[in-house]
Amino acid sequence: MIVEEAPAKLNLALHVRARRADGYHELETLFAFVDFGDTVRVAPAAQASLIITGPFGAALSDEGDNLVTRAATRFRERFGGGEYAIELEKHLPVASGIGGGSADAAATLRALARLHGIALDDPALFGIADALGSDVPVCLLGRTAIGRGRGEQLEPVPGRPGTPALLVNPGVAVSTAEVFRRWDGVDRGELGSNPLEGRNDLEAPAITVAPVIAEVLHILSEQCGAMLSRMSGSGATCFALFDTEVERGAAHIALRRTGWWSVATTLR
Ligand SMILES: C[C@](O)(CO)[C@H](O)COP(=O)(O)OP(=O)(O)OC[C@H]1O[C@@H](n2ccc(N)nc2=O)[C@H](O)[C@@H]1O
Numbered sequence: 706m707i708v709e710e711a712p713a714k715l716n717l718a719l720h721v722r723a724r725r726a727d728g729y730h731e732l733e734t735l736f737a738f739v740d741f742g743d744t745v746r747v748a749p750a751a752q753a754s755l756i757i758t759g760p761f762g763a764a765l766s767d768e769g770d771n772l773v774t775r776a777a778t779r780f781r782e783r784f785g786g787g788e789y790a791i792e793l794e795k796h797l798p799v800a801s802g803i804g805g806g807s808a809d810a811a812a813t814l815r816a817l818a819r820l821h822g823i824a825l826d827d828p829a830l831f832g833i834a835d836a837l838g839s840d841v842p843v844c845l846l847g848r849t850a851i852g853r854g855r856g857e858q859l860e861p862v863p864g865r866p867g868t869p870a871l872l873v874n875p876g877v878a879v880s881t882a883e884v885f886r887r888w889d890g891v892d893r894g895e896l897g898s899n900p901l902e903g904r905n906d907l908e909a910p911a912i913t914v915a916p917v918i919a920e921v922l923h924i925l926s927e928q929c930g931a932m933l934s935r936m937s938g939s940g941a942t943c944f945a946l947f948d949t950e951v952e953r954g955a956a957h958i959a960l961r962r963t964g965w966w967s968v969a970t971t972l973r
């Protein structure tokens with residue numbers, strides 16, 4: 706059996722530049738990963754199966770069309786091979802801006818590539834990831850990178866591994882397509898040389914979908930030692946980066962009182 710971690714992605718900054726003719730939006734984003742996520746286990750089997758476990762498993766079990774299954778199907782169409790029994794252990798909230806489904810699809814592709822002796826930088830594997838979703842290529846890469854285009858043109862950059870981070874989700878699922886639809890169409894400029902000084906241009910439209918996001922951002926920004934607080938992706942998960950683990954710990958205790966989902970972790 707192959708076990709692959711599916712870490713959550715954060716958009717440390719996300720600048721929306723233009724709406725394209727194909728309906729997607731041109732982005733500039735700084736992707737990073739944290740030491741927290743789902744787990745995917747893959748084993749050869751006589752018959753294909755997917756079981757979903759973990760705290761957010763129930764939220765997905767009723768949906769027939771899982772990105773894990775889609776990834777495995779695309780992989781078999783391209784590379785052949787038999788059937789697999791897959792277990793997805795779901796720890797990431799669904800439709801929450803931290804790329805849970807994308808991470809699961811990428812982890813499935815990595816597991817199958819390892820089982821088939823295919824290099825992780827095989828262009829055909831990247832092609833499958835690209836077709837599955839805008840965030841799947843960076844999840845396949847699994848390291849800090851600047852993303853351009855609709856997020857699939859990747860330039861690896863040095864990260865800040867070990868930086869204490871706190872993730873907070875107020876429990877509202879937000880549709881990525883809906884948030885992009887509500888973007889005001891104003892290009893507020895490029896990422897610049899220090900993306901941490903950037904913005905997430907989807908915060909304002911996401912707040913119109915789920916006003917509680919403004920409250921989450923406000924509380925995070927007030928925490929002692931929070932050097933950066935921002936929404937990730939299309940929301941509703943927000944994060945703060947801290948100078949020290951002690952400050953993150955104190956913020957985690959404060960946020961627990963809200964009853965929202967929160968996780969103390971570190972950048973990878
Ligand atoms: C917002 C981000 O999370 C930032 O990393 C991603 O761009 C979203 O990536 P994703 O969840 O993999 O999204 P996809 O499944 O590719 O797209 C979902 C929908 O979001 C919108 N979408 C997505 C990405 C993009 N660059 N422009 C868009 O307008 C499109 O309406 C699309 O139909």
Ligand SMILES: Nc1ncnc2c1ncn2[C@@H]1O[C@H](COP(=O)(O)OP(=O)(O)OP(=O)(O)O)[C@@H](O)[C@H]1O
Binds near residue numbers: 768800809940
């Ligand atoms: N394995 C999966 N995990 C989560 N969602 C999945 C999965 N497979 C399919 N989906 C569907 O994909 C939708 C988006 O889920 P996901 O958690 O990837 O969104 P997200 O966190 O907003 O990601 P992103 O940051 O890439 O926009 C869900 O509403 C769900 O219906």
